[in-house]
Amino acid sequence: MSDPGITSSALEEKLHLSRRQLGYSLGKINDWLMGLNLPVIERTRQGHFVIDQSVFSELNEDMENTVSATDTIILTEDQRVQLIIMMILSSEEELSLNHFTYELKVSKNTILNDLKKAQAFLEDYDLNIRYTRKYGYLIEGKEFQVRKLLMYITYLILQMSNGENRLKDLADIRNEQIDEFTDRLEQVENQLNLKFTDEKMKTMPYILILIQRRIKRGYTINSISIEYEELSDTKEYKATEELLYDMKDIPVSDRLFITLHLLTANVFSSEMAEDEVPNLVPAIDNMLRQFEKSACIYLQDREQLMEKLLQHIKPAYYRIKYQLTDTILFKGTLSQEFKEMHLLVKRSVGLLEQLIGSEIPDNETAYITMLIGGWMNKHGESIDKKVKAVVVCPQGVSVSRLMFNELRKLFPEFVFLDFLSVREFMNYTLDYDVVFSSTYLETDKKLFVTKVFLGREEKYRLRKQVMLGLYGYTPNEINVNRLLEIISNHADINNERALKQELTEYFDKDEDTAFVKQNITNKSMNLDDLIVPDNITLMDSASSWEEAFRKSAEPLVDSGKIEPHYVDEMIHYCKRDSYIVIGPNIAIPHAAPDDGANEVGMSLLRLKEGVQYTNDYKINLIITISAVDKQQHIHALMQLMNLAGSEMDKNKMIKADKIEEIYKIIQLYSKN
Incomplete structure (x- = not known):
């Protein structure tokens, strides 16, 4: 900032840095700037630095104070609470207020207030903080809940600035202990033929050290809901035995808990047998089938997607079953395009929840949504001459x-x-x-x-x-006038003004290409955008469901949104599977996009008397759907699902005498 004109090479020479070291250092600086909500420092190809004026305005007044202020990181109240809990869980000596004030460098009154906050934090775990003169501060409650808390707090502290060093100091953990357990976990990876995520490999040694310490102090899991038969035959249990090969004094119940910790760990890659969790593969298959039914799509390369889902859902199965999902944080929120898909996924996991024996939390279904959504977005690309x-x-x-x-x-x-x-x-x-x-x-x-x-x-x-x-x-740096001069030196320009305008539009457009494309692709279409009055047909009855489905599709065929053979394929699918029925009296027949779908669309046929579809269903409302991709129709489909859930509005549509009456109800649901 004191010399903005300095070049990269001059800085490298002055500070005795390699090119890579300078790049790494600049990255750290930019991370710090982003933390202050300031624009990052950019570099040109010629090695010059581009610094936004707001950086100068914000920081240039007192650089000395700014730099010294970043040397000392002030803990937030939440962070102090987490560190207090860790101190109580990990300490091998009796703790008093003085211990907390010394470690956290705050007053006794602040610590007393933090202890109240810590007690509120522990209520979710049915645990209590208690003080006695003999034993100091203790956390009391079921050891299984204490272990859950320990795992979660360890994770949170490691996310703090300088978190590893804080944890080592507070819990008196030595580097040799970390290295020892890291080596053992890498052996477990080889034995189980999997790779834990980097985050898990960073966290697990600390957790295992702290669990081992609690066991030595006499805190063991006596009564536990972990099923011995379910876990003792797993390869993770055998790996636990290897992990603890020289720790013979650890009870079986604690070995089962450590097995559970390995089973619930997220992995980056693994090879697993399909029968490791009985009926898990059919449950995942059913979930995908229900999702396809809800979203009116057909997933490509289904078997490969099943393998990816199995790899993720197996640890999730154990996390959910034994209420350990709070140890897995979902960072951030789902992007808009995934939110509606997330709703469809949550509607599709019924059999999986039945197998697990409890409801699947939102953070777990969010991961499943991202896996399926990522798969849906997958497409091939040529890599010749591209970055x-x-x-x-x-x-x-x-x-x-x-x-x-x-x-x-x-x-x-x-x-x-x-x-x-x-x-x-x-x-x-x-x-x-x-x-x-x-x-x-x-x-x-x-x-x-x-x-x-x-x-x-x-x-x-x-x-x-x-x-x-x-x-x-960047595109806005291009001098179009200079570009025209260069072109005129080598070619005749018939209309300089038109060429200049077109070049300006081209370079201006380039910078926002990604956003323009995204906005077009992700434009949400409402139900009344697709089911317009011209696409609504009123009839009293039909001789067969096949005739009714063909009649429902006629407006889409006439408008060219689907080809005639799309209707044949649609009926062919419906003969094999009744997945199209989304509620009493309502069905949404459709085929795959490559079966002749030209444009996104929906058309509705109302039958007052209804028509029998298979032995189980009588249908009065038939909505034919043309889905050209996996996104554009989802928003409207969600609105249609809401309509399908209202008996009153469905009955109004069935009894309606005019198209306008039906369209008015459709418009009502299009506002949501």
Whole structure:
């Protein structure tokens, strides 16, 4: 900031840094700037730095104070509460108020207030903080709940700034202990033929050390709801035995808990037998089938998707069954395009919930939604002469997949080869040009550090930063007048004014291409946009359901939205499966997009007397759907689902004498 004109090479020479070290350092600076909600420092291809004026305005007044202020990180109230809980859980000596005030550097009154907050935090676990003169501060309650709390608090502290060092100091954990358990876990990976996520590999050694410590202090799990028969035959139980090979004094119930911890851990990749959890594969298959039915789509390469889902849902099965889902955090919120899909997924998991024996929490269905949504967005691309990119994320396969797909949309001109954990990235053999990562990495390639979830402005900044880093310019830096001079030196220009206007439009458009395309693709269509009055047909009866379905589809055929053979395929599907019935008296026949769907659309046939469809259903309302992709019709479909749930409004439609009466009800549901 004191010398904005300095170049990269001059900085490297002055500070004795390599090119890679300077890039890494600048990345750290940009991460700090983003933490202050300030624009990042960009670099041109010529090695100059581009610093936004707001950075100067915000920081230039007193650089000395700014720098010194960042050296000391002030803990928030929530962070102090988490550290107090960890101190009580991990300490091998009696704790008093003085211990807390010394470690956290706050007053006794502040600590007393924090202890009240800590007690409120523990209420969700049915645990209590108690103080006695003899034993100091203790956490009392069922040990299974204490272990859940321990796992969650460990995770939270490791997310703090300098979290690992804080945890080691507070809990008196030595580096040798961490290294020992890390080595043992890597052996478990080899034995189980899987790879834990980077996040899990970072967290598990601390958890295992602290559990071992509690067991030595006499805190063992006596009464537990873990089913011995269910876990003792798993390969994870055998791996636990290997993990604890020299710790013979650990009781069986605690070995089962550690087995459960391994079973619930997110993995990046694994090979598993389908019969490891009986009936899990049929339950996942049923979930996909229900999702396809709800979303009016047909998933491609279904078997491969089943394998991916099995890999994620197996640990989720144990997490949900034994109420350990609060140890797995879902960072951020689902993007808009996934929200409605998430609702459909939640409607499709009935058999899975039945198998587990409890409701599946939102954070787990969100991961499943991202897996299915990522699969739906998958498409092939030629990688010849294109920028090749990889995405690195330590948070697990589901979040990595989401990040991968978001970046693919933001940079449609790049070929995205793979999404990787940090450890996989270190040994990655394919050739690539660019790395997008949610964490800093040592690499000779172009590295762009980005958050997993990006807002519109953040996407704009990232795209601008990447284009500047790769090509040395952003479109708005191009001087069109100079470009015209160059062209006129080598060619005759018939209409200079028109050429200048077209070039200006082209370069201005380039910068926002990703957003324009996204907005068009993701435009939500309401039910009344698709079922318009011209697409509504009123009849009293039909001789067969086949005739009724053909009659329902006529407006879409006449308008060219579907080909005539689409109707034949639709009836063919309906003969094999009654999945089209979405509620009493209402059905949504449809075929696959490649069966002759030209444009998204819906048409409705009302039969006053109804028609028999199979032995189980009588249908009065038939809505034919043409879905050309997997997104455009979803919003309208959700509105239709809401309508299907109202007996009163369905009956009004069935009894209606005029198309306008039906359309008015459709408009009512299109507002939601």
